[in-house]
Each structure stands twice: as structure tokens, then as C-alpha cells.
Amino acid sequence: MTFFTSFSSLALLIVVIAIATYLFSRRKVTQAAAADHVKPHSLARYYGLYAGAWALLPAFLVLVVWTLGSQPFIDANVQTLLVQAYPDLEKGFLDLKLAQVQNIAAGLIESQDETLLKLADDYAEALQQASNLRTSIVLLAMLVAVIYAYRRVSPALKARILFETLLRRAFFIAAAIAIVTTVGIIASLLIEAVRFFSQYGLLDFFFGTHWSPNVALREVAAGAADEDVGGSTGSFGMLPVMAGTLLVATIAMAVALPIGLFAAIYMAEFASKRVRDVVKPTLEVLAGVPTVVYGFFAALTAAPFFRAIGLNLGLDVSAQSALAAGAVMGVMIIPFISSLSDDVITAVPQSLRDGALGLGSTRGEMVTKVVLPAAFPGLVGAFLLAISRAIGETMIVVMAAGVSAKLTANPLESVTTVTVQIVMLLTGDTAFDSLKTLSAFALGITLFTATLLLNIAALTAARRLGQRYE
Amino acid sequence: MSNVVQKLGAKKRAAIIEASLKKRHAKERRLRAYGVAAIIFAIGFLVTLLSTVIGNGYTALQQTQVKIDLEIPIAKLLNDEGQFDEKRLRRYGWGSSIKKSFRTNFPDVTDRMAQRALGELVSANAGFELRQLVEAAGPEATLPTSFWVKTSDDVDMLMKGRMDRNLPEQQRRLSDQQIAWVDALVADGKIRKVFNTTFFTAADSREPESAGILGAVVGSALALMVTVILSLPLAVMAAIYLEYFAKPGKVTDFIEVNINNLAAVPSIVFGLLGLSVFLGFFGLPRSAPLVGGMVLALMTLPTIIIATRASIRAVPTSIRDAALGIGASRMQAALDHVLPLAAPGILTGTIIGLAQALGETAPLIMIGMVAFIVDVPTSVTSPATALPVQIFIWADSAERAFYERSSLAIVVLLLFLIAMNLTAVMLRRKFEKKW
Known part of the structure; x- marks a missing residue:
């Protein structure tokens, strides 16, 4: 029985029925056309596709919506049962119990607790009922749709036009997913961030100079939060975190900008084609290395290396210095800057170069006095995109930068960044709607806004370059 | 300045010009030298990175x-x-x-x-x-x-x-x-x-000598399977819509802006989206390759859309015109005539997008694929980790033996990436057409 109610087997069943519908509808129309000696409006396959789409889409829609939508209902039901069973437990413990019940029901863990076992039985039964109901409703929806479509199939039906309209709409929806994703990102971040700001002052967050979220583990009634900021509820002043992010990003840009730019200039203006053909793909390899690998290198090779140098010079370099994280991040960004700059430099019209050389300038002068100024807006665009990359980069700083927020500009010290804090706040066991986890979303929306603005600025700058020489 | 030079004798003039030319050429040589140094630094770093990882990992x-x-x-x-x-x-x-x-x-x-x-x-x-x-x-x-x-x-x-x-x-x-x-x-x-x-x-273990990467590799494979099933059809459909059916206007512009912007959104933000929407709102299971694959699909979607549009544009318009001329509908021209010719390019773009997705770590950590899991996952909903996340977990462990295993896992990850990228390059070479 469970075989017919599991998601994958039900999906398989739907596909099989849809294929059958395709075949039968196609046969129906060819036979009808032959019997009546008429030519069908569309090619035979379109009748099959038309009916097949009717078989497939409503059923799949119901299946997915039901699957995604029913779980919260069942959980809510069990939750009320849990509240009845344990009337005086706190919410966090209730969630824990719910997870226990789910695991017992799934047979993952065993328990001797009678109440829990009873709840788990109820839960398993509710799940079973829900999936039985799902199978019946999906199959019913399918049956209705298939009968409707199969009856409509006849040589006179404009099947191709109907099917192509459907496809066009589906294509539009696929394209609109980009919008849905953006809206989803903004909405999900904003909703949680608003919940955070309803408990914590906006100004305190953006201009506070003290960041220590971990105190928030001792949960206090939300009302006390306003009176006692920085006390028992933890404090969420993001300035030190922002400062750390900017410090690491600045170090990264200090490494990536000169190296990336000089490499791009050399490759675009001086290198022979043979050198270019070798060097360009090699730099792209650097871009293809996953960030976790850079993080590994930064934490376990670069950081001890900088520390050893510091020791020789009599400097105290932290084991998780901003320098190590920033420098390795800079190397990660080199190919990004060099390939963008390369594109921008080669986009400068040849006539400008010819003019400069014709007036007797050396190639070097041509580059520094003509090509680079002409490419300047595009280079600014590349630079801004690279900064956006640097502040959004996560793994390198999670592995190589610190976790404690300090308001410092010393690259030898350990700093923390926005992305590190998001990861720290949302991994580990905390109630999902504590002030601590909500603050991660406030950081998230700040990060998203910052990168969005940088990207828009970069696009505007690049567009200005395009307008100059079109 | 030039006036002063002209007043001087021819010999002196030549000497001054010579000297200034020397300076100017030296400047140019310096510029070249900076470029060479930059490239050597970048390549040197790559070599250091690879040799460190291999040197630490082979044991x-x-x-x-x-x-x-x-x-x-x-x-x-x-x-x-x-x-x-x-x-x-x-x-x-x-x-x-x-x-x-x-x-x-x-x-x-x-x-x-x-x-x-x-x-x-x-x-x-x-x-x-x-x-x-x-x-x-x-x-x-x-x-x-x-x-x-x-x-x-x-x-x-x-x-x-x-x-x-x-x-x-x-x-x-x-x-x-x-x-x-x-x-x-x-x-x-x-x-x-x-x-x-x-x-x-x-799969993973608390004891380094019993720990392996199979669980993580299977987790990555399952997540990537979900990614390709979701993102490839959606991306192709979106690209065809934008190339052939979208009417120029505000909606189309807005879609394009969104696609370009999504390509530059930090990956951790996608992780936050997955956490609050897929896990929080829809209640999908934590640590599951299904959710990981869905998040990665949203991330790779822009890459594949952009690649697909490029390869659709590379097909000469004469193909489409000829199809339309003999009475094909616009949809038929797009699907039956242009798409098959653009397929190798689409496939190449998809493989490159998947290679990026394979290396992604941060969003997977956000949706809980960072848990300690000792079983090899068997389905897309069973708890799993992914290869890059496994590297992260081991790199964070204190034991020296995990450090070694982390390095070897990186080598394995890089080999997978190299294999994928080489496949893409070979596909491009084999099917590339000059029209």
C-alpha cells in the first residue's frame, strides 16, 4: 500500500498514465480522421501532446502543492496534541519533542516513553491518512482531466494551437522564475528582518558598536529586550562586523586589483597570442577552484605562514588574522578582475591605439595615457563587481577569519565578517525564531542590499563605457 | 620645452631625445614587467595551492x-x-x-x-x-x-x-x-x-581511520541530480521565451535585470532563502540533498539561461527563417530546428554551471547539510552532506589525520571538476560549428 502512496511512485504512475493518454489520443484522432476521410487540423502528435499535458499537469500540480502544503498542517495538529500532553513545556522543548515524535514515527529512534509512543502512532497514522488522501485526490484530478481531454480530441480540434499556447505560457513562467526568486529572497529576508527590528532598535543595530549575540542564548521575555539592550539579551550592533567585512575586503582588493589589472593589461596589449592561449585558461582555473579549497589553504597554510613571518619580525599575528583571509580572498578574485578588465580593455576601439601610436607614443604610453583612461568606466565596473564578490564571499572567511567582533583596522588581528556571523548564527541548535537567528536575517538583508547596490553601480558604469564608443 | 630643445645644437638635441626615449622605453618595460610579475604570482599561487593540497593529501x-x-x-x-x-x-x-x-x-x-x-x-x-x-x-x-x-x-x-x-x-x-x-x-x-x-x-566517522568520502560524494551526486532536473528544463524554456517570444517591454526588461542580478547575488543569500522558504515555510526535511539541489538549481539557473541564450543566438537566423518559410510555427521553428542545433552549447553551459554548483559550500551549510552523518544517503530526502562540506567539516577537526583526509578529499573534488570541465571543452570542440 505504501508503495502506491509514496511521492516518487505516484509521480511515476502519473507519467505512465500521461504517456498512455498520449498514445491513445493520437490513435483516436488518426482513426477518426481515417474513418471520416478528413485531414486533422494538426499533426497527430499534437493531439497526443494536448491530452498528455492535460493528464500530466493538473495531477502534478495537485501532487506538489499537496505534498508541500500538508506537512505544516500535520505538524500543527501534532503540535496541539503535544501541547495537550505537555501543557507546561516551553516552545523550544516542544519543538524538540515534535522532532522526537517524527523520528519515532519514521522508525529512526526508539523510545520507552508511553506518551511519546502514543503521539508517534498518531503522527504516523496522520501521515498515512494524508498520503492516502493525496493519492486519491491526485488520481481523481487526473481522471477528470484525462476524460475531459480525451473526449475533446477530434480531427477538428486545433490541438497544435492549444498546445503551443500552453507551452508559451509555461516558457513565460520559467522566465518569470528569476523574478519569483528575487522576490522570494527579498520577502524571506525582509519578513525575518522586520521581526528582528520589532524587538531590537534599528539604530542600535546599524550604529551599535558592540556585537555579542551569544548572550542571547539565555532567552528573556521579548518585552525586556528594549529596556536592557546589551545586557542579558545579547547585543547586535553591527558596526564591528561591518568594519571587519570591509577590512577583509580591502585587503582582498589590495591584492587582487593591482595583480588582476596588470595581468589584464599585459595579456591584452603585450602578450603574444601563444602566451595568451596558455595564460588565460590557467587564470580561469584559479576562478574554477571552489572557495572551500581557498578557505582550507587560507586557514591551514596561509595563516600559519603569516604568523611565522610575524614572529620573525616580532609582530603578534593572530592565528585567524584578517590578513590571511583577505590575501587568499584577493587571489580568488584575481581571475575575476583580470578577465573583466581584459574584456573592457579589448573593447576599447583599435582606432584609439592606432592614433596614439601614430603620434609617436610608446606602447606603454598608449596603454597608460589612452587605453586605460578610455576603459576607465568599465574598469570601475569590474572593481565594484569584485568588491561585491569580496563582501559576499563566505567559505574563506568562515574557515580563516575569526568569530569575535572587534572594531579594529589592524590587519594582523582577528576580525569577523557579515557572512561569518550569518553562518555562526544559523548553524548549531537554536530556536529558529530567537533574536539571535533573526539577527542573521537582518545581516542577510544588509548584505543583499549592499551587493545589489554595488552590482547596479557596476552595470551603470559599464553601460557608460558602452555608450562612449558606440 | 621643445623650443628649448630646438635652440640647442643637433648633437645635444639628439642626446636629450635619446635620454628621454630611454626613459620612456624603461617605463614601458616596467609596465610589462609588472604584468609578467602579476601573471607569475597568480600561476605561482595556483601551483603552490595544488602542490600543498596534493602534498598533504597523498598520504x-x-x-x-x-x-x-x-x-x-x-x-x-x-x-x-x-x-x-x-x-x-x-x-x-x-x-x-x-x-x-x-x-x-x-x-x-x-x-x-x-x-x-x-x-x-x-x-x-x-x-x-x-x-x-x-x-x-x-x-x-x-x-x-x-x-x-x-x-x-x-x-x-x-x-x-x-x-x-x-x-x-x-x-x-x-x-x-x-x-x-x-x-x-x-x-x-x-x-x-x-x-x-x-x-x-x-561515510563520515568520528575516527579518522574509519572516515571516508563515499557518503559525501553520493550526497553531492544526489543534489546535483536534483539541480539538473530542475534547472536545465527551466533554463531552456526561459531562454527560448526570452529569445523568441518575449515582446520588448518593461516585463521583459525586468526579467533580464533579475536574471543578471541573480547571477551576482552572494551564494549565502541563496542559503538563507532555502532555509526560510524551503525548510521554514514548506517544511521540507533538513540536511536533504533535495533541498540542497533546489537551492543550487536557483543559483545555477542564471548561468544556464545565459549560456543557452548565447548558443541559441549562435545558430544562424537563416535556419529559423527557412523553417518559418516552409510553414513551421514559431514554436516548431524554435523547438524542432533551432534547439537541436543549439543543444551542444546548452549542454556545455549546463556542465559548467553544474561544476560551479558542485563546489558550492555556503548555501548547503545553511540548509543543514553540514551535519555529522555516518550513513551513505539512499534517497534525496535522507540526511546527507556534500563533498565540499565534508572538506569543510574535516578541515575544522583537530586531528591531524582529518587534515590529511581533507586534502585528499579536495584532490578528489578537483578531479571531478577537471573531468566535468574537460567534458565541456570536448563537447564544444566536437560539436562546434562554423556557419
């Missing part, structure tokens, strides 16, 4: 084992029907009998503390693995009287030269006495190094 291909003389009373483990009895298997002291046998190598060690220190040389999982070996051999098998079992990771590190014997005793994980025991065993020929199959056939 994880071997595992140290120690020889144990042990006769297993197989009759005691069987029930009346001659099959293994679960209860008896469980009750037999696998670990303790290994330790007891191991101690016979050093009969003069009688002190409790010393015996414990001696026991620490053998892997904590050796008993469990011996039991699996016996069970796999079957109840009728004649078992050998000596077994090679894994040593602890500390002995492994010592044997591979990853532990500095010259350090003061307190800074080492093995005491002088323990090292002396190991040396005695080596002299007896009771220690050997073999190929580390566990690394490729096991």
Missing part, C-alpha cells in the same frame, strides 16, 4: 595496519541453525579480544595505565570492523588465525612521518613509551601500510 591514500593473532571461536557465534546469531555477535567482545591479543606482544606491560596507553595504538573501531569482516565471510568460512586491523590515527600519522618525534613529549599525541612500542612492532614486521580503501567506501 591519506595509505592506512597503517597492525597484525593481530586471534582465533575467533566461530561456533560460539552461531545459533542452532548454523547461522550467525545477532545477540551472540553483539555479546562477543570484539574490541577487547583484539586488545587482549595485541597486548601479548608486550607481556611485560602489566600496569593498568600502561595497558590503556597500549590499547590506544589500535583503532577504536577495529573490533566493529573485525565483526563486519567475520559476518561478511559467512558462518561456514574458515577464518585465518591472524588479522590485519587498523591502527589508531596517531600511529598512522607517526608511520607516515606526520608526527615529529623530536618534539617534547607533552606536545605530541603519542608518548615516548607508545612510540617505542610502535617501533618494536615495526621491527617485528607487525606493522604495514596498505591502500586506504575505507576512504572511498565509507
Whole structure:
């Protein structure tokens, strides 16, 4: 029985029925056309596709919506049962119990607790009922749709036009997913961030100079939060975190900008084609290395290396210095800057170069006095995109930068960044709607806004370059 | 300036120009030298990175084992029907009998503390693995009287030269006495190094010597499967819409802006989206490759859309015009005539997008694929981790032996990436058409 109610087997069943519908509808129309000696409006396959789409889409829609939508209902039901069973437990413990019940029901863990076992039985039964109901409703929806479509199939039906309209709409929806994703990102971040700001002052967050979220583990009634900021509820002043992010990003840009730019200039203006053909793909390899690998290198090779140098010079370099994280991040960004700059430099019209050389300038002068100024807006665009990359980069700083927020500009010290804090706040066991986890979303929306603005600025700058020489 | 130069004699003038030219050429040479230095730095870093990872990782291909003389009373483990009895298997002291046998190598060690220190040389999982070996051999098998079992990771590190014997005793994980025991065993020929199959056939473990990447590789494969199933059709549909059906206007512009912007959104933001929407709102299971794949699909969507549009545009318009001219509908021209010709390019773009997705770590951490999971995942909803996340977890562990395994896992990850990118390049070479 469970075989017919599991998601994958039900999906398989739907596909099989849809294929059958395709075949039968196609046969129906060819036979009808032959019997009546008429030519069908569309090619035979379109009748099959038309009916097949009717078989497939409503059923799949119901299946997915039901699957995604029913779980919260069942959980809510069990939750009320849990509240009845344990009337005086706190919410966090209730969630824990719910997870226990789910695991017992799934047979993952065993328990001797009678109440829990009873709840788990109820839960398993509710799940079973829900999936039985799902199978019946999906199959019913399918049956209705298939009968409707199969009856409509006849040589006179404009099947191709109907099917192509459907496809066009589906294509539009696929394209609109980009919008849905953006809206989803903004909405999900904003909703949680608003919940955070309803408990914590906006100004305190953006201009506070003290960041220590971990105190928030001792949960206090939300009302006390306003009176006692920085006390028992933890404090969420993001300035030190922002400062750390900017410090690491600045170090990264200090490494990536000169190296990336000089490499791009050399490759675009001086290198022979043979050198270019070798060097360009090699730099792209650097871009293809996953960030976790850079993080590994930064934490376990670069950081001890900088520390050893510091020791020789009599400097105290932290084991998780901003320098190590920033420098390795800079190397990660080199190919990004060099390939963008390369594109921008080669986009400068040849006539400008010819003019400069014709007036007797050396190639070097041509580059520094003509090509680079002409490419300047595009280079600014590349630079801004690279900064956006640097502040959004996560793994390198999670592995190589610190976790404690300090308001410092010393690259030898350990700093923390926005992305590190998001990861720290949302991994580990905390109630999902504590002030601590909500603050991660406030950081998230700040990060998203910052990168969005940088990207828009970069696009505007690049567009200005395009307008100059079109 | 030029006036001044002109007033001078021809010889002097030539000398000044010569000098200034020299300066100007030197400037140009400097510019070139900076470029060369920049490129050398970048390539040098790449070489350092790769050699560090390989240099640290290759030793994880071997595992140290120690020889144990042990006769297993197989009759005691069987029930009346001659099959293994679960209860008896469980009750037999696998670990303790290994330790007891191991101690016979050093009969003069009688002190409790010393015996414990001696026991620490053998892997904590050796008993469990011996039991699996016996069970796999079957109840009728004649078992050998000596077994090679894994040593602890500390002995492994010592044997591979990853532990500095010259350090003061307190800074080492093995005491002088323990090292002396190991040396005695080596002299007896009771220690050997073999190929580390566990690394490729096991999932994660608390003990480095029992940890492997199979669970993470399967988790990554499942997530990527979900990614490609979701993102490839959606991306192709979106690209066809934007190339052939979208009417120029605000909606289309807005879609394009969104696609371009999504390509530049930090990956961790996608993780936040997955956490609050897929896990929080829809209640999908935590740590599941299904959710990981969905998040990665949203991330790779822009990449594949952009690649698909480029390869659709590369198909000459004459193909489409000819199709339309002989009466194909716009949809037929797009799907039956342009799309097959654009397919190799789309495939190349998809593989490159998937290679990026394979290396992504941060969003997967956000949706809980960072958990400690000892089982190889069997479905897209079972808890799993992914290869890059496994690297992250191991790199964070204190044991030196995990560091080595993390490096080797990086090598494996890079090999997968190289394979994918080479496939993409070869596809492009093979099917690239000059129209």
C-alpha cells in the first residue's frame, strides 16, 4: 500500500498514465480522421501532446502543492496534541519533542516513553491518512482531466494551437522564475528582518558598536529586550562586523586589483597570442577552484605562514588574522578582475591605439595615457563587481577569519565578517525564531542590499563605457 | 620645452631625445614587467595551492595496519541453525579480544595505565570492523588465525612521518613509551601500510581511520541530480521565451535585470532563502540533498539561461527563417530546428554551471547539510552532506589525520571538476560549428 502512496511512485504512475493518454489520443484522432476521410487540423502528435499535458499537469500540480502544503498542517495538529500532553513545556522543548515524535514515527529512534509512543502512532497514522488522501485526490484530478481531454480530441480540434499556447505560457513562467526568486529572497529576508527590528532598535543595530549575540542564548521575555539592550539579551550592533567585512575586503582588493589589472593589461596589449592561449585558461582555473579549497589553504597554510613571518619580525599575528583571509580572498578574485578588465580593455576601439601610436607614443604610453583612461568606466565596473564578490564571499572567511567582533583596522588581528556571523548564527541548535537567528536575517538583508547596490553601480558604469564608443 | 630643445645644437638635441626615449622605453618595460610579475604570482599561487593540497593529501591514500593473532571461536557465534546469531555477535567482545591479543606482544606491560596507553595504538573501531569482516565471510568460512586491523590515527600519522618525534613529549599525541612500542612492532614486521580503501567506501566517522568520502560524494551526486532536473528544463524554456517570444517591454526588461542580478547575488543569500522558504515555510526535511539541489538549481539557473541564450543566438537566423518559410510555427521553428542545433552549447553551459554548483559550500551549510552523518544517503530526502562540506567539516577537526583526509578529499573534488570541465571543452570542440 505504501508503495502506491509514496511521492516518487505516484509521480511515476502519473507519467505512465500521461504517456498512455498520449498514445491513445493520437490513435483516436488518426482513426477518426481515417474513418471520416478528413485531414486533422494538426499533426497527430499534437493531439497526443494536448491530452498528455492535460493528464500530466493538473495531477502534478495537485501532487506538489499537496505534498508541500500538508506537512505544516500535520505538524500543527501534532503540535496541539503535544501541547495537550505537555501543557507546561516551553516552545523550544516542544519543538524538540515534535522532532522526537517524527523520528519515532519514521522508525529512526526508539523510545520507552508511553506518551511519546502514543503521539508517534498518531503522527504516523496522520501521515498515512494524508498520503492516502493525496493519492486519491491526485488520481481523481487526473481522471477528470484525462476524460475531459480525451473526449475533446477530434480531427477538428486545433490541438497544435492549444498546445503551443500552453507551452508559451509555461516558457513565460520559467522566465518569470528569476523574478519569483528575487522576490522570494527579498520577502524571506525582509519578513525575518522586520521581526528582528520589532524587538531590537534599528539604530542600535546599524550604529551599535558592540556585537555579542551569544548572550542571547539565555532567552528573556521579548518585552525586556528594549529596556536592557546589551545586557542579558545579547547585543547586535553591527558596526564591528561591518568594519571587519570591509577590512577583509580591502585587503582582498589590495591584492587582487593591482595583480588582476596588470595581468589584464599585459595579456591584452603585450602578450603574444601563444602566451595568451596558455595564460588565460590557467587564470580561469584559479576562478574554477571552489572557495572551500581557498578557505582550507587560507586557514591551514596561509595563516600559519603569516604568523611565522610575524614572529620573525616580532609582530603578534593572530592565528585567524584578517590578513590571511583577505590575501587568499584577493587571489580568488584575481581571475575575476583580470578577465573583466581584459574584456573592457579589448573593447576599447583599435582606432584609439592606432592614433596614439601614430603620434609617436610608446606602447606603454598608449596603454597608460589612452587605453586605460578610455576603459576607465568599465574598469570601475569590474572593481565594484569584485568588491561585491569580496563582501559576499563566505567559505574563506568562515574557515580563516575569526568569530569575535572587534572594531579594529589592524590587519594582523582577528576580525569577523557579515557572512561569518550569518553562518555562526544559523548553524548549531537554536530556536529558529530567537533574536539571535533573526539577527542573521537582518545581516542577510544588509548584505543583499549592499551587493545589489554595488552590482547596479557596476552595470551603470559599464553601460557608460558602452555608450562612449558606440 | 621643445623650443628649448630646438635652440640647442643637433648633437645635444639628439642626446636629450635619446635620454628621454630611454626613459620612456624603461617605463614601458616596467609596465610589462609588472604584468609578467602579476601573471607569475597568480600561476605561482595556483601551483603552490595544488602542490600543498596534493602534498598533504597523498598520504591519506595509505592506512597503517597492525597484525593481530586471534582465533575467533566461530561456533560460539552461531545459533542452532548454523547461522550467525545477532545477540551472540553483539555479546562477543570484539574490541577487547583484539586488545587482549595485541597486548601479548608486550607481556611485560602489566600496569593498568600502561595497558590503556597500549590499547590506544589500535583503532577504536577495529573490533566493529573485525565483526563486519567475520559476518561478511559467512558462518561456514574458515577464518585465518591472524588479522590485519587498523591502527589508531596517531600511529598512522607517526608511520607516515606526520608526527615529529623530536618534539617534547607533552606536545605530541603519542608518548615516548607508545612510540617505542610502535617501533618494536615495526621491527617485528607487525606493522604495514596498505591502500586506504575505507576512504572511498565509507561515510563520515568520528575516527579518522574509519572516515571516508563515499557518503559525501553520493550526497553531492544526489543534489546535483536534483539541480539538473530542475534547472536545465527551466533554463531552456526561459531562454527560448526570452529569445523568441518575449515582446520588448518593461516585463521583459525586468526579467533580464533579475536574471543578471541573480547571477551576482552572494551564494549565502541563496542559503538563507532555502532555509526560510524551503525548510521554514514548506517544511521540507533538513540536511536533504533535495533541498540542497533546489537551492543550487536557483543559483545555477542564471548561468544556464545565459549560456543557452548565447548558443541559441549562435545558430544562424537563416535556419529559423527557412523553417518559418516552409510553414513551421514559431514554436516548431524554435523547438524542432533551432534547439537541436543549439543543444551542444546548452549542454556545455549546463556542465559548467553544474561544476560551479558542485563546489558550492555556503548555501548547503545553511540548509543543514553540514551535519555529522555516518550513513551513505539512499534517497534525496535522507540526511546527507556534500563533498565540499565534508572538506569543510574535516578541515575544522583537530586531528591531524582529518587534515590529511581533507586534502585528499579536495584532490578528489578537483578531479571531478577537471573531468566535468574537460567534458565541456570536448563537447564544444566536437560539436562546434562554423556557419
